[in-house]
Amino acid sequence: MVYRLCKILTLDSIFRGVSSVSHHQRALSVVAGASEILPVGEKQIRRFRTVESNPVKHDHNHAYKFYTIPLETKKQLFQHGGLPTFFEQQTQTFMETCIMIRDPALEILHYLKTADYTRPAIRYVMYGENGCGKSLTLAHILHYGLASGFLLIHVPWVPNWMRACKEVSNSATREGCVDLNLDAAAWLVHFKSQNAAILNTIDLRMSKEYVWSKREVTKEGAPLMELVELGISRVKYASECVIALIKEIKAHSTQGRCKTLVAINGFNAFFHPKTRVMTEAKVKVPPSKITLTEAFVEITKYDWCNGAVVLTVDKSGIAPDRRESCLPVYQLGKEGFEHLDPFVPICVRDYNDKELESCLDYYIDRRWLQNEKSCTEEGRNELKFLCGMNPYRLMHICAPL
């Protein structure tokens, strides 16, 4: 129906002139209602959508189709970050969060489903050029984690901490180290919103006592949420809380009480020696001297089981002197590679033909491509050529159309 409409529009443009066509289009978009998918009574099978919104059931039958993330899930998972900014704006325009099911995601989901969880946690590292879909693939995997009952440890974008940290203070407990307190507290809020539901069902307790100061003590046997609450309210101890929380979760996973999915976007920022974090004396601090690094380096080791670690390395997340290649060994550097070896590298590539067709169908369906020519074969070929199959570039090229 979409294509028939577009054909009518072109005929209109010949007979009545452009202004009435655009009025027609606006009327159509009002009628269709951007908040709902087009009415179901359509004979044409929507090639680019699937109704299956539970990632646990995604497999190769759903490849290259868009699935919708329900609003509550999106709020739970991504309220404090996790989706790229432009994508977030797009979801607000389209009034729905739709992610394409692509090969790298299906591959990792398959491994997550079939891996042996009694063996040490397997680390998957996604790499790819800018704008190929690493963050969105991570979002898809995170949704899967939530749907399958994993405990989620998700860092939306590490370079936020390394480049635009909100507050720097000298660490009280570690000599020569630096705390990013507000960022740590913000992360704890994020952790809480993602995992509150699951922590209500699984009862996890602290395994030992933590003494924060004379009056503040977290006792052995206290619920994990208490630690999180403490970190949020007492920002001074937030970084240490994060480290303690991570160690506890690691221990619980190993003992089989919960399964954990660690998802970190921009992991290479933890191993690159240049950051923009500066102490009061204007001395630059490398990531090895930031307390938060220790927490996430700890969880990405292999000495725990019943969990999986999915990381991305992004060359746009670090200083310009290491942007020659997007390949993981180069991006992680010697230290990073030695820490993560052996890991499974997963390449996230540009769109292939089917994926691009699917994406253009979706944009047309959402009335994003308003120009009549974009529905024609020639128009689509032109868009294909202009964006070079890169998803990010396609999004930006289609924006003014």
Added chain:
Amino acid sequence: MPPRTSLMPVDQDWGSVWPGPRTFHPASVPLPLRQGYKEKDAPPGKFGNAELMKIPNFLHLTPPVITRQCEALKSFCSAWPQGLETDAKCEESFPLEIITSDYCHSSPDIRDPLARIVTLKVKLGRLPLNTHAKDKLLRLVGERYNPENDVLTIMTDRCPLRQQNLDYALYLLTTLFYESWKIEAWESEKSEADMEYYDWDASASRKNVMGLLSWKPDQNAAEMSADAMDLDIKEFKEAVSKIMNEGEEEYTLSRYKEEVKKLFSLQDISSKV
């Protein structure tokens, strides 16, 4: 009058027209040459072209002329030695190659300072070196070694006379050779960062893999893995060494991925669209 080029037959003897080195003369050269740069026009033609006159030309040394001159010189030459027909045989008998240039001027001074330069070329395969000696020699020599054809080139020009430079070059070669065989006390402090190749057996990668394969949830001390697992590890070792030694690219990375999948016994995604 039309230029002489319009009257020249195509099969003339060019060596007679242009017998010796001469500045370019457009009316005598039957070629439609263009040389120079103008912002908006085509490169200027050959008539009245100062550029063409300035640059040296070798119109007096066309291949037929060279053949003719060589034929004439043959009567003054002795025969090429009998056992040295091919390049390979020459290299075998004469591993050391010394290159010098001679210049002759017709000015008041017939000397040229560039005549003192001496270049010495030798293939390292002909020198008796063990691994340590070869590594040390390569470090000492730096850019003067060409790994593609295994040739060490030493160029000397610091002395004023050619004989002195030649002696110096030979001295350098001798010293390099003997020094590379010596082992100094401080060489034992060589660390992983100084290693010229990636040794997987001594690397953190091996420790990681061993630790991983022998890890148990109750955290016993890491034992050495059984020999049965050696097979996987050998291929994994090769995959990692390949990434480190040959550089990271799609092929080496995909091999590494296969090996890691085998280590963790991950199955391939069975069917794709």
